[in-house]
Amino acid sequence: MSFIISVVLSSLFINGCKSESVQQKQIYKIGGIFSNVDHGIAFEIAAFSANNKYPWSEIELVPSTHNVKYHDALKAYSTTCDLLRDGLAGLFGPSSDFSSTYIQSICDAKEIPHIETHCNFNIKRNDSLVNLHPHPKSLSNLFLDIVEAYGWQKIVIMYDNDDSLLGVRTLLGLNKKEKIVVIKQLETQDSGNFRPALTTIKATGNTEFVLACSMDIMEDVLKQLQQVGMMTDIYSYIITNLDVQTLDLSPYQYAGTNITLARIIDPEDTEVMQLAESIYKFRKTRDASIEDEVLFPSWKMRYETALIADAVQLFYETLYDLTIDKKKSITAIPLSCHEDSSWNEGYTITNSMKTKTVKGLTGLVKFDIEGFRTDFNVDIMELSQGGLINVGQWNSLRRSLNTYRPEKISTRIGADDLFNRTFTVIITISQPYGMLTETTTQLVGNDRFEGFCIDVIRELSSILGFNYTFVIQDDGANGVFNPTTGQWNGMIREVMEGRADLAITDLTVTSERETAVDFTMPFMNLGISILYKKPEPVPPSLFMFVSPFSAMVWIMLGVSYFIVSICIFIMGRLAPAEWQNPYPCVEEPEFLVNQFSIRNALWFTMGALMQQGSELAPISISTRAASGVWWLFVLIMVSSYTANLAAFLTVETLMTSFKDIEELASQNEIKFGAKKGGATANYFRDSNLSIYQKVWSYMVHHPELMVDTNEEGVRRVENENYAFLMESTTIEYVTERHCSLAQVGGLLDDKGYAIAMKKESPYRNGLSKAVLQMQERGILTGLKIKWWKEKRGGGNCAAKSEGSEATPLDLQNVGGVFLVLTIGTILGIFGSFAELAWHIHQKFYKPA
Numbered sequence: 001m002s003f004i005i006s007v008v009l010s011s012l013f014i015n016g017c018k019s020e021s022v023q024q025k026q027i028y029k030i031g032g033i034f035s036n037v038d039h040g041i042a043f044e045i046a047a048f049s050a051n052n053k054y055p056w057s058e059i060e061l062v063p064s065t066h067n068v069k070y071h072d073a074l075k076a077y078s079t080t081c082d083l084l085r086d087g088l089a090g091l092f093g094p095s096s097d098f099s100s101t102y103i104q105s106i107c108d109a110k111e112i113p114h115i116e117t118h119c120n121f122n123i124k125r126n127d128s129l130v131n132l133h134p135h136p137k138s139l140s141n142l143f144l145d146i147v148e149a150y151g152w153q154k155i156v157i158m159y160d161n162d163d164s165l166l167g168v169r170t171l172l173g174l175n176k177k178e179k180i181v182v183i184k185q186l187e188t189q190d191s192g193n194f195r196p197a198l199t200t201i202k203a204t205g206n207t208e209f210v211l212a213c214s215m216d217i218m219e220d221v222l223k224q225l226q227q228v229g230m231m232t233d234i235y236s237y238i239i240t241n242l243d244v245q246t247l248d249l250s251p252y253q254y255a256g257t258n259i260t261l262a263r264i265i266d267p268e269d270t271e272v273m274q275l276a277e278s279i280y281k282f283r284k285t286r287d288a289s290i291e292d293e294v295l296f297p298s299w300k301m302r303y304e305t306a307l308i309a310d311a312v313q314l315f316y317e318t319l320y321d322l323t324i325d326k327k328k329s330i331t332a333i334p335l336s337c338h339e340d341s342s343w344n345e346g347y348t349i350t351n352s353m354k355t356k357t358v359k360g361l362t363g364l365v366k367f368d369i370e371g372f373r374t375d376f377n378v379d380i381m382e383l384s385q386g387g388l389i390n391v392g393q394w395n396s397l398r399r400s401l402n403t404y405r406p407e408k409i410s411t412r413i414g415a416d417d418l419f420n421r422t423f424t425v426i427i428t429i430s431q432p433y434g435m436l437t438e439t440t441t442q443l444v445g446n447d448r449f450e451g452f453c454i455d456v457i458r459e460l461s462s463i464l465g466f467n468y469t470f471v472i473q474d475d476g477a478n479g480v481f482n483p484t485t486g487q488w489n490g491m492i493r494e495v496m497e498g499r500a501d502l503a504i505t506d507l508t509v510t511s512e513r514e515t516a517v518d519f520t521m522p523f524m525n526l527g528i529s530i531l532y533k534k535p536e537p538v539p540p541s542l543f544m545f546v547s548p549f550s551a552m553v554w555i556m557l558g559v560s561y562f563i564v565s566i567c568i569f570i571m572g573r574l575a576p577a578e579w580q581n582p583y584p585c586v587e588e589p590e591f592l593v594n595q596f597s598i599r600n601a602l603w604f605t606m607g608a609l610m611q612q613g614s615e616l617a618p619i620s621i622s623t624r625a626a627s628g629v630w631w632l633f634v635l636i637m638v639s640s641y642t643a644n645l646a647a648f649l650t651v652e653t654l655m656t657s658f659k660d661i662e663e664l665a666s667q668n669e670i671k672f673g674a675k676k677g678g679a680t681a682n683y684f685r686d687s688n689l690s691i692y693q694k695v696w697s698y699m700v701h702h703p704e705l706m707v708d709t710n711e712e713g714v715r716r717v718e719n720e721n722y723a724f725l726m727e728s729t730t731i732e733y734v735t736e737r738h739c740s741l742a743q744v745g746g747l748l749d750d751k752g753y754a755i756a757m758k759k760e761s762p763y764r765n766g767l768s769k770a771v772l773q774m775q776e777r778g779i780l781t782g783l784k785i786k787w788w789k790e791k792r793g794g795g796n797c798a799a800k801s802e803g804s805e806a807t808p809l810d811l812q813n814v815g816g817v818f819l820v821l822t823i824g825t826i827l828g829i830f831g832s833f834a835e836l837a838w839h840i841h842q843k844f845y846k847p848a
Contacts, residue, residue: 025060028319028332030312031083032065033076033093033103040065041279042305043092046312059319061089061312073099080106081337088112089332090315090349095304104129110335111346113353115315117307121166123372128346130353132307132314132365134264135372138396140170142262142378143210143240145394145401147171150236150260154180156201157210158221164212167240171210182206186213192220195444198228205499212240215302219247227445229424229469231255234498243302249383251467254420259383262394264362264376265306267298272361275309276301303362310360318352418766419465425457426491426500428473430710432733432787433505446470452787453504456523456755459779463770471500476709478507479756480677481516492516495756501763503756506710506730508679510751518761521768522752523780524729528680530664530672531717531724531731534742535656543816548644557637564630565598565605568623572596575620596623609634660745664723665694672698672723673705675713680725681706683749692748695725710734717741729753733788739797 032043047063064083068075076099080091084106091107094100095118107114107128116131123131147155155174159165165183174181184201186194194217201209213221218241225231233256244261252259265272276298322328330345357366368374373396380392380403392403427434433453437443446454449470461468479492488496491503495517509519546554572578572594579592595616596604607614608631618624658664664672672695674681684696699706705722707713713724714734718741731743755771757763774780789795811818 028089035070046309050316087332306361422467423501519754527747569601577620674725676706
């Protein structure tokens with residue numbers, strides 16, 4: 001029958017429209033008090049369906065639905081009294097622990113059948129109460145049987161409140177069977193944040209959990225379990241809430257986690273699907289803004305909604321059996337909450353309901369002699385990559401658990417199989433690979449971290465489609481093997497013992513580490529180098545102006561000057577053209593003069609050398625040829641001197657204490673060391689080269705020079721006469737921000753950083769291919785530029801270098817020239833006095 005017809009007919013019944021068929025039937029009014037809208041809709045639809053089950057039936061149920069808030073016991077009480085005054089045949093609800101006790105006492109006093117569908121931990125045999133919900137002890141036995149069938153030895157029960165813990169109280173008895181049961185309450189300081197509690201539970205190392213939580217927080221708990229890295233293939237969960245199947249579990253179905261849950265209603269059952277679709281369409285007619293369901297509505301219908309439909313069916317079947325063929329006449333009467341009157345037929349209906357058996361949406365509805373539901377079946381479900389699958393069934397009467405769990409086949413998986421898996425990724429706080437995000441707001445989860453390795457994982461996740469949760473290695477150790485204990489420490493140990501799926505930081509691939517874990521292909525190539533203070537500029541010399549030429553060049557220049565001067569003097573004496581008439585007007589003078597005396601020859605070559613020239617001009621071919629060659633020589637020498645002088649005056653000459661590892665190892669003034677237990681120190685330890693063995697011996701004999709972190713090593717380089725051996729990529733990062741430091745020498749080896757994972761991990765090939773893909777696309781290069789040269793003060797030193805302007809020359813640079821000028825001037829003055837004195841002496845003291 002179509003939904004529209006059902007809505008119309010229900011409306012007709014509720015409004016009391018009298019058709020011919022209705023007038024021939026006995027009307028029984030039933031009341032419903034619910035705090036959930038779906039419960040009220042299911043109540044009305046179930047009443048309509050029951051009325052149409054037997055066309056020849058002479059009874060008809062007329063539902064009266066009332067929505068009352070969950071904690072409003074006073075409103076529930078007044079609503080019950082109003083219903084009683086109209087003549088009530090049965091009361092359904094309320095589904096609230098706060099008000100059900102009060103309503104039950106009224107129904108007991110008035111002998112009105114009271115039908116409940118919620119879980120009641122204080123349930124006991126009552127004269128007028130019928131509760132279709134399985135007794136909490138029965139459900140607790142279900143989970144006890146599952147735990148024993150799975151062979152769990154150490155169980156951790158995670159619960160949110162006392163009611164949830166009471167639902168699994170029989171599990172506590174396992175402590176007497178040589179099993180360990182630990183209970184952990186999911187307490188939260190912040191609203192909805194269970195991560196601190198979950199992180200504490202994870203640290204215990206347990207992997208088998210019973211999750212007993214209400215649906216109010218179930219989705220948040222599952223999501224945060226994934227965020228803290230507890231949704232991987234080493235963990236197993238039994239979830240006790242019967243409505244967990246209504247959640248979207250697709251984010252967890254590819255993680256390999258063993259998740260077991262129980263259900264009583266089958267969402268693929270035809271009647272369940274019809275009821276769920278009717279509820280959805282009914283709500284759609286009332287509220288057009290409700291979005292179309294992505295999942296079929298039956299997957300979202302909760303267990304208690306189906307129980308209400310079964311309760312109405314049971315009530316109708318009971319009345320039908322009592323009144324068929326007019327075996328008994330039952331007529332509801334008006335009652336008052338303030339009077340002592342009661343309904344004589346109420347107990348008859350209640351007792352008949354407890355002895356009747358019907359087949360409903362929740363399976364067989366049957367009660368034991370105590371009035372509690374019995375002989376019901378529960379499906380055992382497990383989450384697989386294909387979704388929820390049925391792996392067994394449990395019967396409450398026989399307590400028989402039949403399971404047929406499929407064997408998990410171990411296969412190597414490729415990149416596509418990483419999709420939607422969840423990994424715990426362990427990192428260290430080490431710049432720039434993993435750092436805490438700088439922000440003024442409080443961050444949670446993966447948002448707390450940033451850095452090069454954080455971005456690498458984010459890009460890999462984008463390519464491969466997996467989920468991840470970052471955790472911190474508290475001691476900052478990458479991983480060192482202790483030959484005494486035979487144990488690894490640090491990140492390597494966390495990966496080996498399964499507490500982390502992946503490890504990423506400045507983690508060097510070494511042969512020793514590859515015996516313990518697997519690595520992807522390197523995402524960064526590097527080598528060992530030396531970090532030390534930048535070379536200091538040599539202080540300018542007073543006679544820097546002589547620096548362009550070496551001492552030998554200056555000597556040869558002086559010798560050349562004297563030789564050329566003497567040669568010109570001799571050529572001037574020998575060349576006839578150089579002998580000139582001092583008196584041009586006299587044709588035959590008594591004597592001739594020659595301009596190239598020894599003093600003039602020296603002055604002529606000096607003038608050319610200083611590029612000042614002189615009044616002397618060679619006349620003969622020989623002197624002119626010699627002068628031309630001298631001028632060419634002077635041109636080249638002066639040009640070379642000028643060019644070199646500019647360089648010496650403007651370019652700083654840097655003074656380095658050492659140039660490579662050999663010079664560092666051979667001196668005693670500069671101390672040096674490396675990161676304690678790191679791959680750099682191990683490289684020198686394992687090397688066969690004599691110079692590297694010398695370096696390792698120095699480190700062994702000076703353990704105080706070894707540091708725990710790279711940051712400590714950088715501080716020692718800045719503040720002490722200390723050199724730090726570290727990876728070249730980290731040196732690049734440091735020198736971009738610490739302008740007083742620099743790399744000395746080249747690379748001592750060739751190695752790489754990679755992502756570590758458990759030995760023979762099936763994820764290795766997929767991750768390696770993705771890393772190669774990032775290299776080909778230039779993603780890794782872009783990330784390195786981002787974190788080395790742009791973020792966190794990157795490029796600071798380069799900007800200072802590019803922005804530096806030419807500085808004027810100081811007196812220290814040219815002071816020698818002033819000194820020469822001063823000395824030369826003083827000598828000239830003294831020379832003039834000497835010449836004058838000599839002249840006077842020659843004139844006045846000339847011998848007769």
